[in-house]
Amino acid sequence: MTSVADYYAGKNVLITGATGFMGKVLVEKLLRCCPQVRALFLLVRPKAGQSMQQRVDDMIKCKLFDRVREDDAHFHRKIVPISSELTEPGLAISPEDADKLAACVNIVFHCAATIRFDEPLKHAVQLNVIGTQQLLGLARRMRHLEAFIHISTAYANCNRKHIDEVIYPPPVEPRKLIESLEWMDDRIVQDITPRLIGNRPNTYTYTKALAEYVVQQEQDKLNIGIIRPSIVGASWQEPFPGWIDNFNGPSGVFIAAGKGILRTMRANNDAVADLIPVDVVINLTLAAGWYTAVHKLVPRCPPGPLQKHHVMSSFKRNPLEQAFRRPNANITSNYLIYQYWILVSHKFPALLYDLVLRLTGQKPQMMRIFNRLHKAISLLEYFSSQDWEWNSENVNMLMAQLSPEDRKVTFNFDVRQLNWPEYIENYCIGTKKYVLNEDMSDIPAARQHLRKLRNIRYTFNTVLVVFIWRVFIARSQMARNIWYFVVSLCFKFLSYFRASSTLTN
Numbered sequence: 359m360t361s362v363a364d365y366y367a368g369k370n371v372l373i374t375g376a377t378g379f380m381g382k383v384l385v386e387k388l389l390r391c392c393p394q395v396r397a398l399f400l401l402v403r404p405k406a407g408q409s410m411q412q413r414v415d416d417m418i419k420c421k422l423f424d425r426v427r428e429d430d431a432h433f434h435r436k437i438v439p440i441s442s443e444l445t446e447p448g449l450a451i452s453p454e455d456a457d458k459l460a461a462c463v464n465i466v467f468h469c470a471a472t473i474r475f476d477e478p479l480k481h482a483v484q485l486n487v488i489g490t491q492q493l494l495g496l497a498r499r500m501r502h503l504e505a506f507i508h509i510s511t512a513y514a515n516c517n518r519k520h521i522d523e524v525i526y527p528p529p530v531e532p533r534k535l536i537e538s539l540e541w542m543d544d545r546i547v548q549d550i551t552p553r554l555i556g557n558r559p560n561t562y563t564y565t566k567a568l569a570e571y572v573v574q575q576e577q578d579k580l581n582i583g584i585i586r587p588s589i590v591g592a593s594w595q596e597p598f599p600g601w602i603d604n605f606n607g608p609s610g611v612f613i614a615a616g617k618g619i620l621r622t623m624r625a626n627n628d629a630v631a632d633l634i635p636v637d638v639v640i641n642l643t644l645a646a647g648w649y650t651a652v653h654k655l656v657p658r659c660p661p662g663p664l665q666k667h668h669v670m671s672s673f674k675r676n677p678l679e680q681a682f683r684r685p686n687a688n689i690t691s692n693y694l695i696y697q698y699w700i701l702v703s704h705k706f707p708a709l710l711y712d713l714v715l716r717l718t719g720q721k722p723q724m725m726r727i728f729n730r731l732h733k734a735i736s737l738l739e740y741f742s743s744q745d746w747e748w749n750s751e752n753v754n755m756l757m758a759q760l761s762p763e764d765r766k767v768t769f770n771f772d773v774r775q776l777n778w779p780e781y782i783e784n785y786c787i788g789t790k791k792y793v794l795n796e797d798m799s800d801i802p803a804a805r806q807h808l809r810k811l812r813n814i815r816y817t818f819n820t821v822l823v824v825f826i827w828r829v830f831i832a833r834s835q836m837a838r839n840i841w842y843f844v845v846s847l848c849f850k851f852l853s854y855f856r857a858s859s860t861l862t863n
């Protein structure tokens with residue numbers, strides 16, 4: 359039985375989306391665990407005033423690549439950036455580069471996509487569907503291609519409750535949709551988008567379903583493998599626990615909760631979200647690359663349930679700096695209770711805080727932050743408040759095909775071995791260290807800040823109770839009677855204790 363690393367020895371690998379969250383982890387893992395790989399061709403676009411080469415240089419300088427750097431200081435020699443914009447005709451690859459790729463690439467990993475839930479349909483189709491089609495066109499020209507691995511999402515078919523490892527018929531024939539979008543102006547497309555996406559929640563899942571179909575159309579000509587991860591979170595073990603570099607999905611929710619901004623969210627209480635660590639997804643992807651070179655496959659990544667109390671307790675132990683309030687979120691599936699908490703725990707404190715800012719001559723900002731947060735959590739709500747049943751037979755089969763060393767160590771994707779509380783703790787610390795770039799040595803000060811917030815809350819609650827009680831007393835005879843009764847009782851107790859202490863002296 360050959361090992362996965364042996365398979366990649368001497369191979370030329372093409373990767374799209376290498377500058378993204380998952381792409382980076384894929385590049386790192388290939389370089390570290392398949393050291394005999396010949397070259398990694400990365401399709402990268404220039405962006406934000408940076409050339410493609412500068413972007414790749416910045417990427418490989420980041421901490422994620424520390425372990426690769428330790429093993430081989432010259433690892434960058436294996437990386438060949440290719441300038442490419444996936445939404446342009448011919449992927450905007452120069453004819454020379456296209457010829458070079460056609461002549462030598464053995465495996466393609468297609469990770470690039472727009473993952474925004476609010477992406478206008480035209481752009482989502484352009485990148486996720488047409489971009490994929492064009493890449494398949496290039497792949498058809500590759501004379502030594504052994505596998506084309508497409509990264510999809512477990513939610514491509516989220517309009518179904520039970521999802522098998524098959525490609526379902528597309529919601530619309532992609533060719534017809536592409537032709538129609540060509541002549542429609544953006545306003546018309548915006549108007550008909552809800553009708554088109556039907557019972558899917560957004561253009562992301564809709565276009566990812568179309569992309570799967572487009573990939574499947576090539577199955578007679580190419581060795582195709584499709585990976586469907588659920589919600590991808592920070593790394594479990596590799597290259598080190600808790601690595602994460604973005605605010606997407608749960609990470610943004612965790613950070614907002616850790617900062618004490620997010621105090622409520624609508625979600626299913628039992629299994630809040632189907633989370634899968636990024637290193638597990640990448641191990642599965644590389645194993646699938648090896649296996650697909652011989653067979654065809656649609657594996658899905660087996661997820662685990664994310665529980666909110668682990669997040670809260672973890673942020674109490676390792677607080678984020680300058681929290682707005684103490685981390686404490688109410689997860690509820692009840693709409694009315696949710697609205698109540700939005701009002702009491704989000705809008706009211708935001709208004710109060712903005713009022714203080716105004717009074718002190720500063721610019722109000724809290725309400726604006728909360729409006730953005732509400733938009734983000736409303737887009738995630740669809741995924742956090744429902745359950746799906748997924749079939750994972752192909753994943754189990756693939757696991758059984760690996761050598762014991764690959765299965766248990768190098769390409770382990772058995773999520774059953776994961777200790778969830780420990781994983782979530784590392785995830786929360788990862789958001790602090792790698793997303794917010796906060797220093798771990800500041801934790802005592804952050805804890806002190808949380809204690810201060812707790813004292814402010816106690817004081818505020820006491821003042822509020824006394825105030826309400828005073829208002830109540832002023833208006834109700836019964837409240838006054840209760841008040842006098844309680845006060846006289848306290849007085850009697852005090853007199854009794856004073857008398858008994860005088861006697862004992």
Ligand SMILES: CCCCCCCCCCCCCCCC(=O)SCCNC(=O)CCNC(=O)[C@H](O)C(C)(C)COP(=O)(O)OP(=O)(O)OC[C@H]1O[C@@H](n2cnc3c(N)ncnc32)[C@H](O)[C@@H]1OP(=O)(O)O
Nearest residue numbers: 473474475476511605606607608610611631666734741742
């Ligand atoms: C407690 C336990 C509960 C459990 C919790 C369960 C969660 C349950 C999740 C389900 C999730 C399903 C996932 C499906 C799985 C896929 O298949 S794939 C991929 C998932 N895709 C995503 O998660 C993308 C979702 N995000 C979006 O669509 C857009 O970001 C949104 C939400 C529409 C917001 O758009 P926007 O307002 O334009 O903001 P955006 O441009 O994203 O960010 C603007 C800036 O704010 C920053 N920012 C963004 N978010 C934040 C934040 N939260 N805080 C601070 N800054 C932030 C950004 O970094 C950015 O900074 P700059 O780059 O401008 O410096």
Ligand SMILES: NC(=O)C1=CN([C@@H]2O[C@H](COP(=O)(O)OP(=O)(O)OC[C@H]3O[C@@H](n4cnc5c(N)ncnc54)[C@H](OP(=O)(O)O)[C@@H]3O)[C@@H](O)[C@H]2O)C=CC1
Nearest residue numbers: 375376377378379380443444445469470471511587589590
């Ligand atoms: N993150 C998650 O939770 C999940 C992700 N997935 C899938 O995994 C894949 C990777 O996701 P993730 O890494 O999180 O996404 P990111 O948004 O982090 O990365 C997207 C990548 O695509 C590239 N890209 C975007 N537009 C273009 C373009 N026009 N031309 C060239 N490259 C482009 C980006 O390049 P640039 O840096 O230039 O913008 C970036 O490298 C996607 O296919 C996604 O659907 C599936 C399930 C869950």
